[in-house]
Amino acid sequence: MNPTSHRSRTTRGTLLAGLGALTLMALTACGSGVTEPTGGGSPSAGGTEVVLTNCGRQVTVTGTPEAIVGLSPAQTELLLRLGLADRMVGQAQTATAPLPEDLRAQAADIPVLSEDTPPSREVLLRAAPDFVVAPTAYEFTAEQGFASLEQLQEAGVAAYVATGGCADRRMTGTVEDLFTDLANLGEALDAEEAAADLTEEARATLDDVAERVAGRDPLTVAQVYLEGNTLSAIGAGIEYDIIRRAGGANVFGPDDSEFAEFFAAQITPETLAERNPEALVFTVHDAAHEQATRDYLTRTFPDVEAVRAGRLIALSGSDVYPGTLGNVTAVRQVAAGLYPDAF
Template structure:
């Protein structure tokens, strides 16, 4: 692939560059099957789960949890575990969905636009910390490491798609692993099964709608000012595939062999001439700026000519969020609108 290089930026194992670093939950419904956390109709049975190459053992359900980003906080709320949350972090990076936002109003905020420091996190006295990526456990950044948390008796769980070894090969359905594991850890298997079933139903509806359609080519990019990067691996890549798109950048390209994103020149994107461009943004201003950049820089590109510029909330592209499922549907609707509006023959 021409004109591509690895970006000279620190990623947190998340979807985008620069400030696009954290996660948010999506609009899927809260589980309606109430369960008392820590019980399955009897005494708590010890649980063992695998997470990011580590084996986590629980002799009892955690009772003091910190959601290290809005997506993790939101998922805990959707599992009916809000009463266990003693802290929420990185709250300014994305909003919780309207239907659960009020449930988080009384949860102490430990940090706004970055992970909490080690002192602040441990000061909340959690016994379980749920993180979107491994970045939140980087001691060099002043955060509590997994080892330090273990020494303090705190269980540390990272979203499956945010594990370092999976960041380049993660898939949308990694979220189902997390839902199942949390259902076991907190002894709420019914709520977890219900939430997973709804998510799978949503994905199945998209698959049925796009079945048999000729695939459009898609480039997923991130624009910050005049800097352009392409996404060619990881959960973001799988989103395009699951939504019925044909990625013009892929893990087979050398630029994405070790990292899911790479800096790209405008010439490289113009050469691919995708039918659609997908991009993640943190808000309306970035969305407007990105669209203006794409239209001004690539007036002859098929995606621009046909107005197939699909904007996603950056929070929906990060590992460990139900928003991944929402993003799949949004991409599919942007690519094949007639398949979702009754216009398909």
């Protein structure tokens, strides 16, 4: 598979979420800190400014952001769950995944900056944001016509990349990275109470899943993605961790040569058949894509144990984006598909 060719809506939910982060500068994981204001801009309500260490760069947030943009539906959902709808001046890539039904009314009045790709530099800056949140560094690729991190900094815009979408983290990211993002965004956006509530709820879900699958002999799982008749497997990153936390044993992993440099790789049907997983997890962007994938897997692998047992588990592509509450949803959904008697 040539990952650089995957710029379409159909691949955005799974593969492209990590592309830009792997091809940009070497970046590191995220943390945060608070310093006294250094001047230039009004201080936050507490009289301090928040300094986040995000992907190896310092992001200084002075005052409380009042013009926020989510650069993917996953980040838009997170911002809305933090109670920030009235402070959002833009949402992007809206056609790549639907928002949860309970949030659609809140999002109805938030300007749409782009549908299938990140917004251009001109469109994003025209929205006059003071804080921008993205799933990966790809959303800031200047070569694609998007506003770069440096350009946003020059314009006085703080830009935050989900921890799991940082360049050197995309291959090793875990569901746990979400909690780093919640802590950082809660602090930077003056939404700490809401962030704490979301963290508590998400951790409770993960703990519940862990208890339900504890002590079981893990079923073997392959996570795949279908585009046309091209089959790809996922062998690293957050997606890999989702399967592990759901009690599955990945048949593809980061130690395999195919995944030495990228978390996804094109495979042949013979390779998948040889691994003979007991369950197949696949990501989709809409109902038609789900049905097409089910039809392909059923037709191509009638003798693979996953197909024989009917363990074909579909996930929304947006739920495997870095920095989304969907990561937790996906863990529970996969676990329930693997061990339905436990739920």
